[in-house]
């Protein structure tokens with residue numbers, strides 16, 4: 157349908173429109189925008205493989221909509237704006253909705269919402285300053301459903317279809333457990349009702365279904381949303397039931413009494429209408445969690461942004477929130493456009509996918525010489541931040557994805573905040589893309605000396621084995637001062653880079669002899685900050701020994717291993733005499749660590765550095781923190797787990813715990829099958845209940861406990 161050359165042109169042109177770089181008369185822009193949108197609809201709905209994020213699609217759509225609003229005489233019936241999305245296929249019988257099902261307008265930030273609030277107030281002839289109450293709830297990402305109840309019975313269910321006609325899917329809806337087959341609407345004077353809702357699938361159920369399909373060798377479902385919409389429209393209700401779909405109801409579309417008079421308005425507010433649906437046994441977003449009734453638009457925006465942060469932890473896919481005028485009478489007064497209600501708006505979360513161009517690959521070197529390729533891309537907004545650099549991890553990643561310079565790539569930023577390249581858009585290649593040639597020698601090194609990279613067997617990373625340019629040292633210093641290692645308060649990557657540039661830092665030893673008087677002179681510093689920095693460095697000099705060992709950046713010598721080794725020496729330089737054997741005698745220390753640490757301490761330069769560190773006052777001996785707490789082998793609670801609950805009267809919680817430890821117990825924080833003893837103070841809560849129900853926990857009063865210890 158669309159050839160590769162045409163697709164490339166469409167993509168490039170789309171980007172120009174999105175960048176606001178098209179200056180043509182409306183009469184020329186309109187047909188072009190329409191063809192671009194049609195192309196993207198085809199990629200999305202037909203190919204199931206969009207090259208544009210939803211967010212960018214919406215922006216493009218809005219450009220068309222705005223132009224058409226300005227020039228209504230240029231609207232054509234085949235414009236993408238002239239249809240509401242349709243899922244009619246002919247496989248099901250078409251039925252008219254009691255009231256047309258419209259779409260929602262979109263907003264993307266608090267300002268958009270504030271503008272929406274102003275517009276609503278204008279429609280209602282309200283003063284802008286008067287607060288207007290809203291209801292806010294998740295915008296579920298599944299398939300729309302309309303349920304018709306008559307005389308308290310479910311008589312019909314339909315998909316959204318084209319908004320006017322839906323597909324009749326009553327048999328399928330009846331197997332969705334959260335759709336009640338009967339509901340006591342008559343208690344509220346309602347005889348004939350059409351409810352609107354969204355059919356969705358839990359994310360974990362989706363994963364489970366796909367795992368089953370993978371095991372059976374079937375193709376996997378693309379995403380939870382398609383699994384839900386596809387589920388609604390299957391031929392066999394038994395198969396529908398197997399998907400375990402759920403239906404969240406979010407509004408009354410229609411509701412009349414026996415005489416045919418409206419009986420929804422009497423419910424007063426949207427919030428109350430949802431409370432009633434909850435009462436009647438429907439699955440409805442829960443108050444205080446999923447939905448909120450808020451006094452004004454600012455509070456609505458705050459609720460939306462909070463949800464944007466929390467969305468990953470939510471068990472269902474949502475693509476935004478919906479903000480609705482809460483008062484039903486005001487909704488009625490605000491009315492509708494042909495496309496959406498004027499009293500509601502979707503607050504769309506920032507897209508987590510975007511497409512851009514891979515321009516170049518740069519390389520970074522880590523503290524142990526690992527070379528990491530980093531893609532430099534054309535800047536693009538992704539989930540609210542501008543991205544222009546994306547890690548490519550290692551050579552294999554580039555090969556497996558067959559990435560090339562000049563490729564259009566799909567970026568994603570999911571639960572993880574770190575963006576990654578999902579895939580190159582191969583259809584958009586024009587033959588000018590260039591292979592990414594993996595370097596044989598260290599790409600960071602600017603000196604004349606060439607250093608060949610090495611790749612250890614079984615490892616994905618290429619490393620620069622001997623750093624002649626100092627780049628690794630910089631990374632080592634950054635790690636050395638970091639929270640994980642020496643934890644030097646106030647000295648982050650930025651200062652290290654600045655001091656390194658100035659030539660004050662060459663190795664980790666220099667961290668402890670910084671020229672504070674010169675630092676005080678630096679722009680943005682001053683006496684105070686220089687003094688604070690000096691104090692932080694001095695404090696860090698007293699660190700336990702494991703932090704120093706960890707801060708040396710010895711390959712594979714991790715936190716746990718440094719802590720173990722620190723317990724077995726009296727002075728850091730003892731390790732200069734240690735053999736690999738000796739390391740292996742320590743439980744949990746393996747041969748890789750043994751070899752690497754021995755090699756490190758065999759290097760006289762390293763020993764010299766450690767002597768200098770000692771001379772500068774850095775602690776090189778184990779401290780109390782390094783030595784393990786003596787294991788208690790005697791006492792009433794040896795080997796037992798203990799938990800305190802309720803308020804203790806004679807001891808503080810801390811004292812009680814200290815005594816328990818001294819008596820050999822291990823403190824735990826929750827009641828489980830592994831709990832041995834529960835000590836209860838006054839007003840114990842659910843923990844006591846749970847412990848009692850387990851039947852295996854020994855419950856002691858504070859008095860009984862004191863007697864035992």
Ligand code: IVH
Nearest residue numbers: 258259260293294295296300354406478497
């Ligand atoms: S209210 C008159 N509330 O979003 C239209 N819609 O563009 C009022 N959706 O496919 C819609 N969650 O099914 C509303 N809490 C919610 C929603 C919601 C999901 C869907 C709806 C439709 C689309 C509207």
